[in-house]
Amino acid sequence: MDFDSPEENEFPGLYASEAADAKSKKSKEESDYSEGDHDKHSKKDLLIGRRKDKKDKGKDRGYAALEGESSPEEELDTKSPSKSKKSKTFKFTSSKSKEKREKSRDKEKETKPLEEEPAQKTKDKEREKEKDRHHDEKEHKKKDKERKEKDKKEKFEKKDKKDKKSKQLQQEDGSAVEEVLALGYPIFGVSISLATERSRCHDGIDLPLVVRDCIDYLQQEQSLKCDHIYKVEPIKTRLLHYKRLYNNRDNDASVDDIPTACSLLKLFLRELPEPVLTTDLVARFEEVASHPKVTEQQTELQQLLEQLPKCNRTLLSWILLHFDAVIQQERYNKLNAQSLAMLLSPTLQMSHRLMVVLLCHCANLFPDVKLIKYVPPLTSSSPGLPDNPDDIKTELRKQDSLLTQIHSEMNAGFITKKREEQLWEVQRIITQLKRKLRSSEKKLEKSIDELDSTISAPPARQSAVQPADLKAPTNPSAVPTANASEDTIDSKSVPPHRIAPMQQLDELSIATSPPPIEYTIDKQTGYMLLSKTNPQRDDLLRLQIEYDELMNWQNELKTRILAERNEIFRMKQFYEQEILKPLVAPTISQEQLPSEGDYERIIEHYTRENALLEHKKQMLGTELKEERRACIALQVELRMQQF
């Protein structure tokens, strides 16, 4: 399809000359599998063989036998647009080379009728093999036919868009059977990286959506425990239906029965043009699998896994951990590593032994990978947007990822009414999320500002305190209360400063402790001292001293608060006692009572005076705090000198 090299499209005979020698190379391998394998492969394998050979000429092909089993070439073929040319070139070359290929040649002849009719014969031969492969073969053949027609029509078309159109044209003709793509960018039959890119999971896990959906479905407990898992055939039309949905990114409804989910996953894996373990590395994986020492296997596998492309590694980790989860439920589903490998190793294009080895090590190989159920980005029909800033950010990332994908698809020419609607909708959700995030950030800022202002110079507090002072200026208990509240605030202001160095210290000690860094503990102070050469020595020391000083300050403030509280308590008691003998006071006050106007003036005077004093006190308070901080800084420097 679109991703194939253009020169093949343009020059159908380009590889014809290579085909001959590729064939002779291939023919040996062929005899390995042609006995028990599908007839048509012989031809296809040959054809791909030359493509592959072209790529890895001279490479070790020790895994050839495996390929025979699982026939990766078939998959390669399906995605190749040059089928028609191939059959032509094939005929041409086959007449040329005759050495020791009698068998395969006979079969080649058979392939012709086979292509017209679904693979009946192959079925008989393949019974022991995976059953559902037949579906695919049929499907592939249909696809092949389709492509051939198309290629004949549009041999010289290069652009994907045109490709797409041609498919739509075909649909109108009614010639296309099941694999009509609204989009020239299928998910099935392309490389893992392409499939991942084309149908992303928008939560940052690089898996093609179809794989994720299938695994999500199968990871449910009832699925894992079901004895149908990986054993029962799905309804073929259903399977193809879902394949088409995913290929068209139309997957609103995800898979909802076990056989279809299993087969869809297998179908995806089988149609990969290259094994998950990559053509380059699969042989080395096989070597490791035959290694006698199990302990060494793991480290070697680890090293090989490092070399895999990231998306391959992710895919491998997910499917293996999923398969592991399946065999954990052997009691219910009657599948153990051996039997599951029997069922699935051909799909994965690896030997039974390798798959068993991978299954046995997978928990250790991928300790960080967790199979998390995919929560797709919200849509307008979702109940509501998240409120928590972190959730908003997560959702925003998903939506952004989705938007990027929509844009790239639209830029590539995939434009439908539905897509456009989705584009606006996603954009709208993003805008809303951003607004929400911004307003919540503003709220946070505001509350921090408020906190700051109440800590340093609380105007709100002041005004709140003043009325209390006003109401009962003669009340002796009011003033200390205000003072006490100020002090509590003051002491509250300490923790942030205190916590910061503490955290730093923690981080520092965490950061420094794991490597064997030499340090000594000062006996007098208990400080951790790094060796003199360590550049972080001073920092660490300073922070420790600062921490101590701040702790002292905090204790001092705490004791003061306690003292003030005691004072309040004492005064309250005193006040209550005074109230008990009320008769004495009025007589005195009556005598001193001035005229109305004087009274008001005095109140005003005291109010102003009090406000002024309160303000002064506030200023002095902050000044005191600053001085104290400077003091501590100096103290720290002083003590630094001691070390």
Added chain:
Amino acid sequence: MSKKPTAGPALHKVIMVGSGGVGKSALTLQFMYDEFVEDYEPTKADSYRKKVVLDGEEVQIDILDTAGQEDYAAIRDNYFRSGEGFLCVFSITDDESFQATQEFREQILRVKNDESIPFLLVGNKCDLNDKRKVPLNECQVRAQQWSVPYVETSAKTRENVDKVFFDLMREIRSRKTEDSKATSGRAKDRCKKRRLKCTLL
């Protein structure tokens, strides 16, 4: 988010275009939420939906606020394609932004391939009349050339903000009714033909 499926009130899709910093987002936010944002933050793309009453009929307006910067031109086409009406905004205090409208117009016509697409030329920041760089008659001449209305707005004072959106929606609406008439007209023709046949029989 849409509270009702699309089967509900009519939906008009409006797209804001224009150079960076001319006040597309300010106009949009003023229209949407009655707020004026002083601080400038470049938009990549934002989309809003609002229910409004247009001449007694409840309709929904989708507003897409696009990026003025060229950096996002690649994604702009995707939006232009689905837009039904355009507000082409420039700042009357910035001649370059006025000159750029020409290009935006061309871009839209290229994508939509339709000369009579609902379109308004909007001169924003009319509260800064003392700093005006683009003479009024020049704007009117250009609008006449394109045969589109010209309106001056101020996102700050809300002057004409509702007007531009509502005027554009009216244009979109009349355009849609025209289109549907055209198609139903064709349908009528077909009916006539059939009837003719019947009478012949």
